[in-house]
Amino acid sequence: MTDEQPPWAGLAQVGEYPYEETHDLRVGPDLHPALLGLLPLVGVWRGRGQGDYPTIEGFHYAQEIRFSHDGRPFLFYESRAWVIDVDGNPIKPSNRETGWWRPVLADGKATDEVEVLLSQPTGIMELYIGQAKGTTQWDMATDAVVRTSTAKEVRGAKRLYGIVEGALLYAFDLAAVGQPLQPHLSARLERVAG
Numbered sequence: 201m202t203d204e205q206p207p208w209a210g211l212a213q214v215g216e217y218p219y220e221e222t223h224d225l226r227v228g229p230d231l232h233p234a235l236l237g238l239l240p241l242v243g244v245w246r247g248r249g250q251g252d253y254p255t256i257e258g259f260h261y262a263q264e265i266r267f268s269h270d271g272r273p274f275l276f277y278e279s280r281a282w283v284i285d286v287d288g289n290p291i292k293p294s295n296r297e298t299g300w301w302r303p304v305l306a307d308g309k310a311t312d313e314v315e316v317l318l319s320q321p322t323g324i325m326e327l328y329i330g331q332a333k334g335t336t337q338w339d340m341a342t343d344a345v346v347r348t349s350t351a352k353e354v355r356g357a358k359r360l361y362g363i364v365e366g367a368l369l370y371a372f373d374l375a376a377v378g379q380p381l382q383p384h385l386s387a388r389l390e391r392v393a394g
């Protein structure tokens with residue numbers, strides 16, 4: 201360490217992060233035009249799903265998903281799920297994931313393609329390449345899965361998201377722990393905000 205002061209010494213304290221982020225299209229920054237195709241997803245969603253895999257017991261779960269934006273051409277995505285009993289009572293916290301949905305641009309305009317980057321607390325990161333099917337369905341498959349040395353062996357996955365009668369539905373297929381690609385989750389969530 202030297203006695204020299206860094207260039208920012210003596211400058212005013214840094215205030216709060218100065219930019220707004222929102223899941224509500226009525227407030228905050230304007231949605232970037234490149235996100236128009238993903239607009240139906242923006243909001244907070246809550247609902248229930250069912251999970252299974254050949255190596256585990258089937259289960260019911262609840263989930264909250266939030267898609268938000270800060271005016272730039274990507275969506276922030278976060279999901280928290282918890283295992284429930286058949287009456288909906290919480291049993292234990294389950295999967296969490298956060299990431300980014302990025303429309304692929306060509307000549308400055310959004311195409312039907314979307315890149316989705318997700319990160320899990322279980323040591324797994326998924327990179328999806330997806331395709332919009334019509335205006336309310338997104339079909340994606342992993343282009344890469346990266347995992348820590350202590351994570352379960354996940355080799356690939358597919359996700360299909362759709363908005364059906366105002367609800368967000370998805371199906372998640374997984375190739376992991378020596379098993380071929382097959383269903384792990386499916387869920388239906390209602391819009392609760394945004």
Ligand code: HEM
Pocket residue numbers: 251253255256257259261263281282283294295320324326352353354357374376377384385
């Ligand atoms: C809503 C999201 C999810 C929920 C509620 C969920 C729930 C579960 C549950 C309850 C189990 C049984 C074992 C345990 O209790 O931990 C499990 C196992 C597993 N899940 Fe998920 N999961 C979710 C998403 C994912 C994702 C995104 C991946 C991979 C990218 C994944 C990969 C696995 C694997 C590899 C196992 C272990 C199978 C085994 O060891 O035999 N899950 N999941």
